[in-house]
Amino acid sequence: MARRLSILKQPIFSTFNNHLIDYPTPSNISYWWSFGSLAGLCLFIQIITGVFLAMHYTPHVDLAFLSVEHIMRDVKGGWLLRYMHANGASMFFIVVYLHIFRGLYYGSYSSPRELVWCLGVVILLLMIITAFIGYVLPWGQMSFWGATVITSLASAIPVVGDTIVTWLWGGFSVDNATLNRFFSLHYLLPFIISAAVIIHLAALHQYGSNNPLGINSSVDKIAFYPYMYVKDLVCWVAFAIFFSIFIFYAPNVLGHPDNYIPANPMSTPAHIVPEWYFLPVYAILRSIPNKLGGVAAIGLVFVSLFALPFINTSYVRSSSFRPIHQKLFWLLLADCLLLGWIGCQPVEAPYVTIGQIASVGFFFYFAITPILGELEARLIQNSNVCEDLSPRKLSHIFKNSIYVVK
Amino acid sequence: MGKVPVRLKEVAYTISPYHQHVMTGLWKDIPYKLSKKFHENWVSAFTLVVPIVGTYMYAENYREQEKLHHRY
Numbered sequence: 001m002a003r004r005l006s007i008l009k010q011p012i013f014s015t016f017n018n019h020l021i022d023y024p025t026p027s028n029i030s031y032w033w034s035f036g037s038l039a040g041l042c043l044f045i046q047i048i049t050g051v052f053l054a055m056h057y058t059p060h061v062d063l064a065f066l067s068v069e070h071i072m073r074d075v076k077g078g079w080l081l082r083y084m085h086a087n088g089a090s091m092f093f094i095v096v097y098l099h100i101f102r103g104l105y106y107g108s109y110s111s112p113r114e115l116v117w118c119l120g121v122v123i124l125l126l127m128i129i130t131a132f133i134g135y136v137l138p139w140g141q142m143s144f145w146g147a148t149v150i151t152s153l154a155s156a157i158p159v160v161g162d163t164i165v166t167w168l169w170g171g172f173s174v175d176n177a178t179l180n181r182f183f184s185l186h187y188l189l190p191f192i193i194s195a196a197v198i199i200h201l202a203a204l205h206q207y208g209s210n211n212p213l214g215i216n217s218s219v220d221k222i223a224f225y226p227y228m229y230v231k232d233l234v235c236w237v238a239f240a241i242f243f244s245i246f247i248f249y250a251p252n253v254l255g256h257p258d259n260y261i262p263a264n265p266m267s268t269p270a271h272i273v274p275e276w277y278f279l280p281v282y283a284i285l286r287s288i289p290n291k292l293g294g295v296a297a298i299g300l301v302f303v304s305l306f307a308l309p310f311i312n313t314s315y316v317r318s319s320s321f322r323p324i325h326q327k328l329f330w331l332l333l334a335d336c337l338l339l340g341w342i343g344c345q346p347v348e349a350p351y352v353t354i355g356q357i358a359s360v361g362f363f364f365y366f367a368i369t370p371i372l373g374e375l376e377a378r379l380i381q382n383s384n385v386c387e388d389l390s391p392r393k394l395s396h397i398f399k400n401s402i403y404v405v406k
Numbered sequence: 407m408g409k410v411p412v413r414l415k416e417v418a419y420t421i422s423p424y425h426q427h428v429m430t431g432l433w434k435d436i437p438y439k440l441s442k443k444f445h446e447n448w449v450s451a452f453t454l455v456v457p458i459v460g461t462y463m464y465a466e467n468y469r470e471q472e473k474l475h476h477r478y
Contacts, residue, residue: 327449327450327453330450330451331453331457334453334454334456337458338457338458349468349472350464350465354461
């Protein structure tokens with residue numbers, strides 16, 4: 001009787017219990033799996049600090065910059081709120097990028113978790129939009145010119161491009177209407193991200209988490225509470241230390257000094273550089289001399305990410321057992337870091353050529369993915385280990401068995 | 407009807423039958439463990455670092471050559 005009346009068995013509470021307390025987790029997941037919960041923590045920090053910042057911020061071109069200075073100087077703890085929010089965005093992207101690369105390394109995108117991956121890409125897209133429009137709000141030089149350059153990209157779309165840009169701006173230049181709508185959307189989008197995160201989690205819990213071996217872990221699972229809580233807590237403390245170093249010792253190191261100059265439409269900065277987390281995509285955009293081609297390349301980045309689970313033909317998930325993919329993965333990471341570096345360099349030799357080669361390298365990873373799985377399957381079949389096995393049987397062994405064929 | 411206290415040993419056992427000795431020798435044979443990690447991962451580390459360092463050095467050298475070219 002007492003068990004039946006348990007609060008954890010009541011509606012709503014039972015949902016929390018099933019997903020946050022009793023949720024069966026693979027026993028062998030490593031600290032790399034903590035970046036999901038860390039991303040949730042980052043989102044929470046961003047929403048809380050953002051709500052309090054919005055109480056003191058004024059979305060008007062004459063007052064926006066001054067209201068940010070007012071927050072920094074006059075509002076009690078305002079400097080902390082603002083530095084937490086500004087650096088929190090960077091932390092959010094660090095955590096999410098590590099989360100994505102973990103998924104790539106361990107094949108977390110592959111069947112049956114395609115939906116989890118696609119929802120993750122949607123969240124990344126929403127994050128990028130939110131971060132971009134949030135960077136416009138302080139109304140500094142980089143805010144204004146960054147907004148001008150990036151929104152102008154829509155003008156590359158044939159026929160309707162200019163109309164879209166005017167519609168985005170709410171006028172014929174980046175002005176008060178633009179700032180107002182960006183503020184409104186910057187407040188709205190995090191809640192849409194939160195909803196997408198809940199769906200992302202629901203989709204994940206349908207089949208359960210992947211694990212470093214990439215095999216079915218049904219036989220060896222443990223409850224989320226207390227084991228994963230403790231494991232995640234270790235990462236949260238480490239993250240808090242890392243985050244605090246930026247907030248208290250280097251709060252402006254990830255920003256651009258020009259954003260401490262009020263926006264001036266009559267004076268263009270020498271170099272317009274986006275925030276560091278946009279640099280790899282920005283480098284791909286710049287590596288194509290044609291404006292429409294650059295915009296199409298950015299679109300192709302996200303199409304490639306969306307398509308990844310569907311073009312993957314590998315029977316093995318984890319790169320620990322995929323020696324060729326493992327090397328390609330590290331090359332992709334090196335490529336992305338190089339693109340990030342190129343994104344903040346001036347458009348001149350040799351950076352242009354390096355950027356173009358790195359952009360080709362980025363897409364090469366996705367282009368070779370369908371072939372790679374077939375190649376790996378052939379290597380396994382030719383290795384005298386399991387020559388009698390058909391590809392379908394191999395797939396079954398690697399995805400459903402707890403033992404790896406030796 | 408409160409919860410029946412569970413003995414620590416039983417709790418430890420429920421973690422996983424495969425991971426019973428994870429923490430017991432964390433610092434034991436650390437030089438061996440580090441060298442094993444290095445031997446297992448040096449190719450991956452090489453694949454990550456060499457393209458970055460190589461490209462950076464190439465770019466720096468290119469700029470230096472260009473500067474010298476304009477100088478003389």
